[in-house]
Amino acid sequence: MNLNSFIVSLTLIAALALSGCGGESGGIAYTDSGGGSGGGIGGTGVISTGTIDGFGSIFVNGVEFETGDSQILLDGVPSSDMELRLGMVVTIRGTLNDDGKTGSADQVSFHNELIGPVSAVEVDAESGSLVVTVLGLRVIAERTATVFDGVSFATLSVGDFVAVSGFFESSAQIRATRIAKNPAFVPGVSEVKLEGYVAALSDTQFSLGPIVVDYSGAELSGIPGGRITEGLLVEVYGTLVGNVITATLVEEDEDISHGLDENGEVTLLGTVTDFIDLSHFSVSGVPVDAGSAELEPRDLVLGNGVLVEVEGIWNGRELQANAVKSRRGQVELAARVATVDTEQRSITVQYVTGTVTVLLGNATLMKDNTGQSNSLSLGNITSGDFLEIEASQFGGSLLANRVQRDKEEGAVLQAPVERFTAGVDITLLGVTFSTAGAKFKNGDNNSVGAKAFFDELAVGELVKITDEDLPNGVADEVELEQADTGETESQQSHP
Numbered sequence: 001m002n003l004n005s006f007i008v009s010l011t012l013i014a015a016l017a018l019s020g021c022g023g024e025s026g027g028i029a030y031t032d033s034g035g036g037s038g039g040g041i042g043g044t045g046v047i048s049t050g051t052i053d054g055f056g057s058i059f060v061n062g063v064e065f066e067t068g069d070s071q072i073l074l075d076g077v078p079s080s081d082m083e084l085r086l087g088m089v090v091t092i093r094g095t096l097n098d099d100g101k102t103g104s105a106d107q108v109s110f111h112n113e114l115i116g117p118v119s120a121v122e123v124d125a126e127s128g129s130l131v132v133t134v135l136g137l138r139v140i141a142e143r144t145a146t147v148f149d150g151v152s153f154a155t156l157s158v159g160d161f162v163a164v165s166g167f168f169e170s171s172a173q174i175r176a177t178r179i180a181k182n183p184a185f186v187p188g189v190s191e192v193k194l195e196g197y198v199a200a201l202s203d204t205q206f207s208l209g210p211i212v213v214d215y216s217g218a219e220l221s222g223i224p225g226g227r228i229t230e231g232l233l234v235e236v237y238g239t240l241v242g243n244v245i246t247a248t249l250v251e252e253d254e255d256i257s258h259g260l261d262e263n264g265e266v267t268l269l270g271t272v273t274d275f276i277d278l279s280h281f282s283v284s285g286v287p288v289d290a291g292s293a294e295l296e297p298r299d300l301v302l303g304n305g306v307l308v309e310v311e312g313i314w315n316g317r318e319l320q321a322n323a324v325k326s327r328r329g330q331v332e333l334a335a336r337v338a339t340v341d342t343e344q345r346s347i348t349v350q351y352v353t354g355t356v357t358v359l360l361g362n363a364t365l366m367k368d369n370t371g372q373s374n375s376l377s378l379g380n381i382t383s384g385d386f387l388e389i390e391a392s393q394f395g396g397s398l399l400a401n402r403v404q405r406d407k408e409e410g411a412v413l414q415a416p417v418e419r420f421t422a423g424v425d426i427t428l429l430g431v432t433f434s435t436a437g438a439k440f441k442n443g444d445n446n447s448v449g450a451k452a453f454f455d456e457l458a459v460g461e462l463v464k465i466t467d468e469d470l471p472n473g474v475a476d477e478v479e480l481e482q483a484d485t486g487e488t489e490s491q492q493s494h495p
Helices: 003-011 450-456
Strands: 029-032 044-055 058-060 063-066 071-074 077-079 089-096 102-110 114-123 130-134 137-141 147-149 161-170 173-181 191-197 205-208 211-214 219-222 233-241 244-252 264-277 280-283 286-289 294-296 307-314 319-326 331-341 346-351 354-368 386-394 397-405 411-421 425-428 431-434 439-441 462-467 477-480
Touching: 058 089, 089 161, 130 161, 137 161, 161 264, 191 205, 191 244, 286 307, 331 354, 346 386, 354 431, 386 411, 425 462, 439 450, 450 477
Parallel strands: 063 102, 071 102, 137 173, 147 173, 211 244, 219 244, 286 319, 294 319, 354 397, 439 477
Antiparallel strands: 029 264, 044 058, 044 089, 058 063, 071 077, 089 102, 114 130, 114 161, 114 191, 130 137, 161 173, 191 233, 205 211, 233 244, 264 280, 264 307, 280 286, 307 319, 331 346, 331 386, 331 411, 346 354, 386 397, 411 425, 411 462, 425 431, 462 477
16 A cells, blocks of 8 residues: 555544443544435534544544534533643534545534542553552553643552543543543542443442442433433442442433444444454444454454454444454654655654654644644654654554654664564664663563573564663663553453
């Protein structure tokens, strides 16, 4: 696939679903191939849900939506577009222009998936991500992929009162796109929010994981018939004391399939849940049959927690997929920029012994942590900038999922091994690092000697090389990485 057709194919993805368990936090863009009023590419009625990646008006999933005349709803409250922030997962209803890159938003709505005090913070030894516990839910916060407001990756602590936007990877885990710190939590006063499936139901209480909800005085107008039932997916608002939420409002939280038109073409992105086999699983709450779908890459292994992009037709009951693509980048780069090609939409980064070129699509998430600009774009990246990049491999090309400008902290390259000489060097993406004097970790994240490491290594294995401080082409640390499916032991399927 050439670069132009590759970018065009990305442009046609008008929206990406970003939730496995939320009403407004999952989404799609679709065209009504049956001639109905569904809307879609170049038409009205577009539904687009994704993170805010920049401001122009706002950029969501690579599309710039004008918001000057939009209705802005934050947690259902009319607001201004000045209240929108990077990393928020928003749902847009409006019109997409024929160029596939611009549109007009009639309505922009946002709500946090979770609001509550942090009860635990730990670092995942394998990924380096934070695992944060809030109201019994695991929240995965990533150094480059999560936007922090009022707090940072390094300072997030137990007791912080936070609002989390992101997408559910299971009923027990959220991958955060934004974490904002609120004023100090006051038990019984501060409002919290929790989503989940009703369990242990009685006349006055039910459970959401380890949290007990007292709904005896709650508003239930958002519940069908005003009657809560076992297994119902709900949103709960209220105040917290200990592990008990005294609910002021309980609403049903429907999955996004309720907004789809029969025979509509659908493209969605989200994590796999309820996986049985290729013909029976869900993405963002939408049932999927991918038994006849083309997989990309061909050896893609699906399972709960895997982040995928699915294309197909909604038949009124399930999404009949014709393509399922991996959307979790395994390649990581951290290096200084050598050149920027705005015409080809590519960035080349420089290592001591070679360069790596990465393409940018319309859906590439870009963030500036240096304060040089309010939002990062290809046009304001210059030679010498230090970038951290997550990318996916498509044939012989690399497509950036995320690009972040930051202060320099040494060079990093993670990619499949192309070749190696045991005890001497390793080559990734054409860049060769000497391993003399390096520290080694095996696939179980245990420190090992050079011989044991190379005995375990094979071409094609995913390896992360760190060349710290002043990069010199000699690896300081070499780690054998596990292919990231996104799944964790704690993840649970939906009931």
